[in-house]
Amino acid sequence: MATLRIYNELCKGAEECGICLYVCKEEVFQPSETMNQKGYRPPVIVNEDQCTQCENCMIFCPDLAIVVSEKKQKKGSQ
Amino acid sequence: MDEKRVCTGRYFMMGNVACAEGAMAAGCEFAAGYPITPATEVANHLAEKLPQVGGAFFQMEDEISSIAAVIGASWAGKKAMTVTSGPGISLMLENIGFAIGVETPCVIVNVQRGAPSTGMPTIGIQGDMVQAKHGSHGDYEIIALCPSSPQEMFEHTVIAFNYAEKYRTPVFLLSDAFVGHMREEVVIPEADKIKTIYRKIPELGTDPLKLKGFLDENVAPMPIFGKGFKAHVTSSCHDEYGKRNLIDISALDKFVRKLSDKILKHKEEITxxxxxxxxxxxxxxxxxxxxxxxxxxxxxxxxxxxxxxxxxxxxxxxxxxxxxxxxxxxxxxxxxxxxxxxxxxxxxxxxxxxxxxxxxxxxxxxxxxxxxxxxxxxxxxxxx
Amino acid sequence: MSELVHPYHRFIRPTVTHSSFCPGCGDGTIAQSILRAIDGLDMDMDDFVFVSGIGCAAWIPSPLFNADVLHTTHGRPIAFAFGIKMGLTEKKVMVVSGDGDLVAIGGNHLIQNARRNIEMVVICSNNGIYGMTGGQAAPTTPMGVKTTTTPYGTFENVFEDISGLVIAAGASFVARWTTGHPRQLTASIKKAIQKKGFAFIEVISQCPVQFGRKMGVGNAVQMLEDYKNRSISIQEAKKLSKEELKGRIVVGELVDLDKPEMVEEVTRMRKKAMGGAEAAVDTGRS
CATH class of the missing domain: 3.40.50.920 (Rossmann fold)
Known part of the structure; x- marks a missing residue:
């Protein structure tokens, strides 16, 4: 299963908002030229394998437009 | 109606006290207000009597919050009222409009006093008659009763609650300092002789997406809170589902007309x-x-x-x-x-x-x- | 392979297709923090009644949250919430609104209900501006700032410490965070929901459109960066002087104490009125 999903139609743009790009330490996202129906340009996922599933992008996103899959629990951890 | 609520008997009673007894008999569960002459006796009496049947009177920080709390309590499913005089009504008017907009049953008692402004508190005049109809902004219909005696302060308060619940609307009791402070014989009938009406609510378990809880001339069932109706209640222009619409003028036209027609259609039985x-x-x-x-x-x-x-x-x-x-x-x-x-x-x-x-x-x-x-x-x- | 689904979309009213906030608005982050707290406590939207006033932040629950929501008049949501709580004591009542609504026009309801310590959660999105009406000065706008109603700069002293006001009024739980602290905010909202008493959370929130862009503070990202730089925990702040704290945002749980709560006191009063008998919750209705 993928680690990340962007709901493109909910996104209000990497340029106008861009919070996900700011809070991602691993530079998983990159701005893109593709417009959604509202006229915003959602970012694209470029480095999904770099994603540490810290969930920053999801938690900060003001439009509930990003979801990160749950971190797999290490054996023996709580 | 619960016998504990109805103090059956013959009394020499003040109009304002009779009003409070009428509220008790009508099933009032929640009252909020702010002290003001010449209406305070209603509040005093409710503060004493309501807790005895599991209700309460709350003294709020002003009349704005009093009517707001009453509307909130009504949406929580309670029969609710406030009592004040002209200056208090002036403060309440915006939220009275809100109550009309979201079709909230509640009773507003105005024991009118010398006005304008702070006027003369212990003198009764009929100075707020048009305010009741036109005080809040926009077109709307209201129901207002005018008691002429302590006996009617009792009876009309019961009618006011029944109208409020039946038509999902604020109802005014327009008394004045003379009638409110007048002491006369008041006969309170037996509990089973007092007719009380409760609002209709949707059938429990109704799909919230299919629930038409607003804007029906025949009075939509009220999707009160806490029952899983997931009601979105806004006094901004909305449709019969409660969905806000701030773009379409025809929606505004329907919003204004349906609210008014709900009262006008039943004018004959209200009058x-x-x-x-x-x-x-x-x-x-x-x-x-x-x-x-x-x-x-x-x-x-x-x-x-x-x-x-x-x-x-x-x-x-x-x-x-x-x-x-x-x-x-x-x-x-x-x-x-x-x-x-x-x-x-x-x-x-x-x-x-x-x-x-x-x-x-x-x-x-x-x-x-x-x-x-x-x-x-x-x-x-x-x-x- | 099944597609990932956002865990909080199930809390959104099905008729809502997207949030009504401007791009980069902090109110959306607050909305998610609330939903995360509710999810974290394993609670259901039907356990809540949400109340909001007028202004951008009032649109956090209305119509977004799929729950009972009362969208009230300007400044009065706490007063409406009072009546709802007294009528539905078993439900959690949460007020979500902005600084203009809760502190400017509705200030007295905030003060008096904090004093009453009535159980409810009040979340105040403080963006320092009137956003919805087009960027007018608020009591929370810093002095000297040019806004649409203060073209020569604001000439009023700024309301610096809303949380301090609520603490002084007597609330039993008060926290302040910024939208740069969504995890901490969620943790505080969880505590606030469980608090027997008036729980107030001030969230310093970016308005990139009416505040950031117009005032040269920057966009959403720059504003978040600014919050990060200026924030200082209450523990650290206690070591600093008033002078040293100038311009800093003190964040953390500022007050968490136990004191008489109003709904419980009303129940006690009813028992007294009934002559010591058990207070009936129902009042004569079958």
Whole structure:
């Protein structure tokens, strides 16, 4: 299963908002030229394998437009 | 109705206390208000009685929060009321409009006092009659009852709650300092003789997406909170599902009309009047405490052989224009009596002037109900 | 392979297709923090009644949250919430609104209900501006700032410490965070929901459109960076002087104490009124 999903139609743009790009330490996202129906340009996922599933992008996103899959629990951890 | 709520018996009782007893009998569960002369006795009495049946009176920080809390409690499913006087109503008006917009049953008691502004607190006038109808912004209909005695302070409060619940609307009880502070015999009937109405709510488990909880002329069931209806309640323009619409003018038109039509469609069953003008050439039209003087004057006139009569408006809003017309068609002269400078007079004149002579007899001193002797003189003058 | 689904979309009213906030608005982050707290406590939207006033932040629950929501008049949501709580004591009542609504026009309801310590959660999105009406000065706008109603700069002293006001009024739980602290904010909202008493959370929130862009503070990202730089924990702040704290945002749980709560006191009063008998919750209705 993928680690990340962007709901493109909910996104209000990497340029106008861009919070996900700011809070991602691993530079998983990159701005893109593709417009959604509202006229915003959602970012694209470029480095999904770099994603540490810290969930920053999801938690900060003001439009509930990003979801990160749950971190797999290490054996023996709580 | 619960017998604990109804203190059946014959009493020598103050109008304001009778109002509180009426609220108890009607099933009031929540009251909020702010102290103000000459309405405070209602609050005092409710503060004592409501907790005894599991309710409560809350003294809020002002009248704005009082009506807000009442609307909140009503959406929580409680029968709720507030009580105040003119200055308090002035503060409440925005939220009264809100209550109309989201169709909230509640009772607003206005024990009117000398006005404008801080005026004269212990003197009763009928100064807030038009405020009740037009005080909040926009077009809307309201129901208002005008008691003329402590007995009616009791009875009309019960009716006010029933109307509020039945039509999902704020209902005014427009009393005044005279009627509120008057002490008279009050007979409170047995609990099973008092008819009480509760609002309709949607069937539990109704799919929230299919729930039409607003804007029905026949009164939509109220999707009260806490029942899983997931009600979105906004006084901004909305549709019958409660969904906000701030773009489409036709939605606004529907919003305004449906709210008004809900009351107007049921005007006939809401309207209460007292007719005593059979064969009368001169008819006195009045409401509230003033109608007591009108009745006395007519009694004297009849003794003198003058064909006089009365029409008393019990519900002033929605304005019973049809009743006025019916009366005016038979009368030669209509005399309007109010304890103000003529607030309902233009409404009466508009309906009656086509059929009969209409005049207004103001009180000699505003704040002093017309002397029956003066009314009699006017009747004699007119019928010469 | 099944597609990832956002865990909080199930809390959104089905008729809502997208949030009504401007791009980069902090109110959306607050919305998610609330939903995360509710999810974290294993609670359901039907356990809540949400109340909001007028202004951008009032649109956080209305119509977004799929729950009972009362969208009230300007400044009055706490007063409406009072009645709802007294009528539905078993439900959690949460007020979500802005600084203009809760502190400017509605200030007295905030003060008096904090004093009453009535159980409810009040979340105040403080963006320092009137956003919805087009960027007018608020009591929370810093002095000297040019806004649409203060073209020569604001000439009023700024309301610096809303949380301090609520603490002084007597609330039993008060926290302040910024939208740069969504995890901490969620943790505080969880505590606030469980608090028996008036729980107030002030969230310093970016308005990139009416505040950031117009005032040269920057866009959403720059504003978040600014919050990060200026924030200082209450523990650290206690070591600094008033002078040293100038311009800093003190964040953390500022007050968490136990004191008489109003709904419980009302129940006690009813028992007294009934002559010591058990207070009936139902009041004569079958």
């Amino acid at each position: 209460l009047v007292e007719r005593d003008y059979e064969g009368a050439e001169v008819v006195l039209v009045s409401y509230g405490g003033v109608s007591r003087a009108a009745a006395e004057a007519v009694l004297q006139a009849r003794k003198k052989g003058i064909a006089a009569g009365t029409l008393r408006l019990i519900t002033v809003w929605p304005f019973p224009g049809e009743e006025i017309e019916k009366m005016a068609r038979k009368a030669k002269h209509v005399i309007v009596l109010e304890n103000n400078l003529g607030q309902i007079y233009p409404y009466i004149k508009a309906e009656a002037a086509h059929f009969s002579e209409v005049s207004f007899l103001p009180p000699k001193l505003v704040g002093e109900i017309q002397d029956p002797e003066d009314i009699l003189k006017k009747i004699e003058e007119i019928s010469k």
